[in-house]
Amino acid sequence: MLNSKTAHELLDLIKAGKASQDKILSDLKSRIDKVEPKVKAYAHLPKETDYVKQDSLLKGIPIAIKDNICTKGQLATCASRILENFSAPYDATVIEKLKEKGALIFGKTNMDEFAFGSSCETSCYGPTRNPWDLKRVPGGSSGGSAAAVAADEAIWALGSDTGGSIRQPASLCAVVGLKPTYGRVSRYGLIAFASSLDQIGPITKDVHDAALLLNVIAGYDKKDSTCADIPAVDYTSCFTKDLKGVKIAIPKEYFIGGLDKEVEESVKQAKAVLGKLGATFKEVSLPHTKYAVSVYYIIATAEASSNLARFDGVQYGFRGKPSASDKSGQMISMYKQTRGKGFGLEAKRRIILGTYVLSSGYYDAYYLRALKVRTLIKNDFDKVFKDFDCVLTPTSPTAAFKIGERLEDPLSMYLSDIYTISANLAGIPAISLPCGFTKDKLPIGLQLLSAPFKEEDLFKVSYAFEQNTPWHKMKPDLKV
Amino acid sequence: MKFETVIGLEVHVHLKTKTKAFCGCSTEFGSEPNAQTCPVCLGLPGSLPVLNAKALEYAVKVALALDCEAQGFIKFDRKNYFYPDLPKNYQISQYDMPVGLNGCVSIDIDNTEKKIRVKRVHLEEDAGKLIHKQDGSASLVDYNRCGIALLEIVSEPDINSPAEAFEYLKNLKLIVQYLGVSDCDMEKGSLRCDANISLRPKGKKQLGTKIELKNMNSFKGVRDALEYEARRQEEVLSKGGSITQETRLWDEDKQLTFSMRSKEEAHDYRYFPDPDLVPFTLEREFIAEIKKGLPELPKNKLLRYIKEFGLSQKEADVIIQDKDMCVLFEDCAAIYAQPRRIYNWLTGVILSYMNDRKKNITQLDLNSQALVKLIQYVEEDKLSNLAAKDVLFCALDGKKDIDSVIKEKGVTQVSDAKDLEKIVEAALKDNPKSVDDFLAGKENAIMFLVGQVMKLSKGRANPKVVKEVILRRLNKTQTYGT
Numbered sequence: 001m002l003n004s005k006t007a008h009e010l011l012d013l014i015k016a017g018k019a020s021q022d023k024i025l026s027d028l029k030s031r032i033d034k035v036e037p038k039v040k041a042y043a044h045l046p047k048e049t050d051y052v053k054q055d056s057l058l059k060g061i062p063i064a065i066k067d068n069i070c071t072k073g074q075l076a077t078c079a080s081r082i083l084e085n086f087s088a089p090y091d092a093t094v095i096e097k098l099k100e101k102g103a104l105i106f107g108k109t110n111m112d113e114f115a116f117g118s119s120c121e122t123s124c125y126g127p128t129r130n131p132w133d134l135k136r137v138p139g140g141s142s143g144g145s146a147a148a149v150a151a152d153e154a155i156w157a158l159g160s161d162t163g164g165s166i167r168q169p170a171s172l173c174a175v176v177g178l179k180p181t182y183g184r185v186s187r188y189g190l191i192a193f194a195s196s197l198d199q200i201g202p203i204t205k206d207v208h209d210a211a212l213l214l215n216v217i218a219g220y221d222k223k224d225s226t227c228a229d230i231p232a233v234d235y236t237s238c239f240t241k242d243l244k245g246v247k248i249a250i251p252k253e254y255f256i257g258g259l260d261k262e263v264e265e266s267v268k269q270a271k272a273v274l275g276k277l278g279a280t281f282k283e284v285s286l287p288h289t290k291y292a293v294s295v296y297y298i299i300a301t302a303e304a305s306s307n308l309a310r311f312d313g314v315q316y317g318f319r320g321k322p323s324a325s326d327k328s329g330q331m332i333s334m335y336k337q338t339r340g341k342g343f344g345l346e347a348k349r350r351i352i353l354g355t356y357v358l359s360s361g362y363y364d365a366y367y368l369r370a371l372k373v374r375t376l377i378k379n380d381f382d383k384v385f386k387d388f389d390c391v392l393t394p395t396s397p398t399a400a401f402k403i404g405e406r407l408e409d410p411l412s413m414y415l416s417d418i419y420t421i422s423a424n425l426a427g428i429p430a431i432s433l434p435c436g437f438t439k440d441k442l443p444i445g446l447q448l449l450s451a452p453f454k455e456e457d458l459f460k461v462s463y464a465f466e467q468n469t470p471w472h473k474m475k476p477d478l479k480v
Numbered sequence: 481m482k483f484e485t486v487i488g489l490e491v492h493v494h495l496k497t498k499t500k501a502f503c504g505c506s507t508e509f510g511s512e513p514n515a516q517t518c519p520v521c522l523g524l525p526g527s528l529p530v531l532n533a534k535a536l537e538y539a540v541k542v543a544l545a546l547d548c549e550a551q552g553f554i555k556f557d558r559k560n561y562f563y564p565d566l567p568k569n570y571q572i573s574q575y576d577m578p579v580g581l582n583g584c585v586s587i588d589i590d591n592t593e594k595k596i597r598v599k600r601v602h603l604e605e606d607a608g609k610l611i612h613k614q615d616g617s618a619s620l621v622d623y624n625r626c627g628i629a630l631l632e633i634v635s636e637p638d639i640n641s642p643a644e645a646f647e648y649l650k651n652l653k654l655i656v657q658y659l660g661v662s663d664c665d666m667e668k669g670s671l672r673c674d675a676n677i678s679l680r681p682k683g684k685k686q687l688g689t690k691i692e693l694k695n696m697n698s699f700k701g702v703r704d705a706l707e708y709e710a711r712r713q714e715e716v717l718s719k720g721g722s723i724t725q726e727t728r729l730w731d732e733d734k735q736l737t738f739s740m741r742s743k744e745e746a747h748d749y750r751y752f753p754d755p756d757l758v759p760f761t762l763e764r765e766f767i768a769e770i771k772k773g774l775p776e777l778p779k780n781k782l783l784r785y786i787k788e789f790g791l792s793q794k795e796a797d798v799i800i801q802d803k804d805m806c807v808l809f810e811d812c813a814a815i816y817a818q819p820r821r822i823y824n825w826l827t828g829v830i831l832s833y834m835n836d837r838k839k840n841i842t843q844l845d846l847n848s849q850a851l852v853k854l855i856q857y858v859e860e861d862k863l864s865n866l867a868a869k870d871v872l873f874c875a876l877d878g879k880k881d882i883d884s885v886i887k888e889k890g891v892t893q894v895s896d897a898k899d900l901e902k903i904v905e906a907a908l909k910d911n912p913k914s915v916d917d918f919l920a921g922k923e924n925a926i927m928f929l930v931g932q933v934m935k936l937s938k939g940r941a942n943p944k945v946v947k948e949v950i951l952r953r954l955n956k957t958q959t960y961g962t
Contacts, residue, residue, distance in 0.1 A: 224530075225528065225756060226528075226755075309570055315523075315524075331619075359748055359750060
């Protein structure tokens with residue numbers, strides 16, 4: 001079945017005349033018909049699909065897109081009731097680039113509402129399930145993209161990552177997820193969660209596909225002032241067989257309490273594999289790591305509270321009916337009804353938190369201080385990357401947890417991102433790779449981080465690792 | 481108790497950039513509602529702002545022209561508040577690091593210069609326009625104005641009377657117009673002004689409780705609202721009452737202010753740096769370049785006109801109010817060394833034409849050569865003043881050249897005594913009483929006779945020559961009579 005292949009495999013097959021866009025699409029659709037009712041990876045599936053010209057680079061290979069990225073004429077709901085009927089009138093820059101290179105935009109994947117979450121449970125469409133264990137979460141917020149790729153319901157996908165939203169679900173679903181350097185990929189058309197942290201990135205079945213996809217979406221965009229005018233390299237050209245001379249740092253702050261024993265063991269084994277390939281290791285300290293979660297939840301919610309202010313029922317999306325008994329007047333009542341009914345619980349929690357930390361009298365104590373600590377966290381990494389090519393950590397402290405298990409306890413949910421958040425705060429690139437399974441057959445992920453705009457270093461190490469491990473080849477049994 | 485009035489003004493000026501502050505939409509005034517919008521200025525999900533470099537350049541220009549310290553570090557902040565005319569429910573503005581700080585505008589009060597300090601100049605985006613249906617059934621939003629680059633210019637509370645406020649606004653507007661960065665048209669909303677006013681016992685340092693005034697639609701409106709408010713506050717305070725801090729709206733029809741909201745309802749705007757716009761540093765050279773390129777400002781032009789063209793302060797002040805007229809003035813003066821004559825023409829005939837036809841000088845088809853030619857014809861007695869005015873009006877209305885209008889109308893001045901004798905004869909014949917009066921010693925009667933000749937000649941006769949001819953002719957008559 002062609003839907004289980006990677007994009008680069010399909011390109012080879014098309015070249016050899018052994019695959020076509022028609023066949024890929026029909027295989028994909030029949031897989032979705034069988035599997036989607038169990039996994040629920042998609043928020044919206046296309047009613048009909050366009051055909052893309054075959055002389056293009058990507059030859060019409062379909063790609064699944066997280067539902068917070070605008071694709072012209074299709075719904076972009078962020079899995080929120082408040083945007084239930086919002087159809088994007090324009091293409092995000094990444095979508096323009098994909099279309100230009102001949103990708104077929106296929107389906108919008110489920111997510112935590114506005115990317116607020118680590119479990120894909122806060123979606124207004126209901127939770128996506130982990131293909132490896134349908135009782136468990138796929139991670140989040142790009143849980144739909146990760147689950148779709150893991151369940152072969154997609155060839156590859158785009159996600160977005162604000163504090164781990166690509167890497168953590170990639171880890172929990174045994175796929176590859178890359179968060180590029182902040183500014184490597186245009187954010188134009190990505191419905192913002194936290195503007196200074198958000199990045200779009202690939203979720204794929206292997207490292208080669210991640211590099212191929214980054215090749216397409218990376219680069220300067222004059223529509224995004226935060227997008228860097230630094231030329232991207234061909235990321236598929238940095239693969240090597242051995243890792244001689246590669247220096248990898250192991251931050252001691254990432255291997256303490258809260259880290260699951262099985263996860264720790266898998267990461268140790270991964271280290272051994274890399275060591276055999278020639279990489280050398282040294283323990284380092286990233287002393288401000290312990291502040292990352294607090295700093296993140298101040299900065300991210302502050303920005304979110306402002307970014308989400310536009311959802312007010314005036315121009316588009318859901319509009320609540322003003323209540324006649326509301327003494328604050330029609331307009332205020334309309335705002336209250338719209339936002340009160342349109343946003344889910346976690347969205348409201350974050351908006352209130354963000355509003356609070358920006359309030360007069362609290363700004364200096366919270367937001368301003370958080371910005372300062374953010375700089376310290378970034379400095380920690382800068383220092384390490386003077387001597388090392390990569391930093392190696394687990395992606396998530398645990399494997400996939402059960403649906404409902406952490407929903408009532410936001411703090412435990414927030415801690416699922418404890419290892420991924422720092423990369424967003426520091427603006428550096430990071431990748432998650434499958435590196436093993438627990439006794440219960442739940443995937444475990446390995447995270448590699450590098451200096452800004454050094455994605456090639458990540459690909460080099462990741463590719464060599466993948467070539468010498470079986471994990472990325474494993475497929476969940478969905479009993480169909 | 482005597483009170484001192486303390487006023488500070490907040491002026492908003494639309495910058496005349498072709499496109500909006502953070503997107504590529506046109507800023508043209510008067511299009512169909514919402515025709516000039518895009519995902520960015522509509523604040524659609526996923527869209528991002530990109531700073532219009534021209535808007536920043538204009539902002540720096542104004543800051544420098546107002547003698548501000550131009551700030552090299554450019555940062556934008558979000559001002560968060562909910563209102564349907566603001567599609568993102570935050571406004572991109574500058575909070576703690578405005579483009580310009582600590583400037584000033586000089587005003588002239590009873591022939592003494594007073595400096596009004598400018599606290600800050602900052603760049604922001606404008607909001608849309610709400611139109612409420614009369615029956616209250618709906619409110620409509622037009623986002624065409626939304627996102628247009630807006631400059632906020634905030635004065636220190638250095639203004640001590642409504643008249644000073646008026647002068648400040650007049651001078652500020654003139655400076656901005658000289659820079660060519662805004663039309664400053666209050667009617668079209670390209671200049672708006674809010675005022676803060678408080679009273680304090682004369683001699684006291686501590687400021688009184690201030691009232692914010694909004695909704696003034698002209699400079700006169702600002703002055704009237706301030707006058708009303710100063711009177712109102714004085715009445716309250718004189719009776720031993722106190723002022724509560726609030727925002728009041730000016731009602732132009734009723735000529736009074738009324739309360740809009742109290743301080744308790746004031747917003748917490750939760751300013752924070754806009755993460756979509758990366759802060760950056762302006763090169764020192766860039767600022768120096770802009771400073772070098774600033775045009776001559778009104779104050780300097782005034783002094784130069786006094787010195788160079790011999791105009792009085794009052795005269796110079798009239799002409800510098802119109803920078804385009806100044807251009808024509810100097811063009812004329814360059815080819816015709818009679819600045820006063822040119823000045824008289826420009827501020828007389830031409831200004832009256834402009835007022836009459838409701839046109840500004842750039843809309844007139846008038847160049848320096850044509851105007852100078854016309855003035856010279858008058859000086860050379862080829863045209864009477866009256867005829868020249870007529871010719872000019874015709875030429876401007878019909879967009880024709882001066883000489884062809886003169887030819888068409890046949891209005892060249894008749895200065896040859898021989899040619900005038902016949903008309904003089906007829907005028908004297910028709911007005912025997914005036915002739916008798918003159919001959920009886922009433923010197924003034926001759927002016928009446930000259931007037932009659934002018935009338936008969938349809939303004940073409942040279943009045944000086946006419947007078948000579950009449951005098952000669954009457955002396956003759958006298959001779960014959962004896």
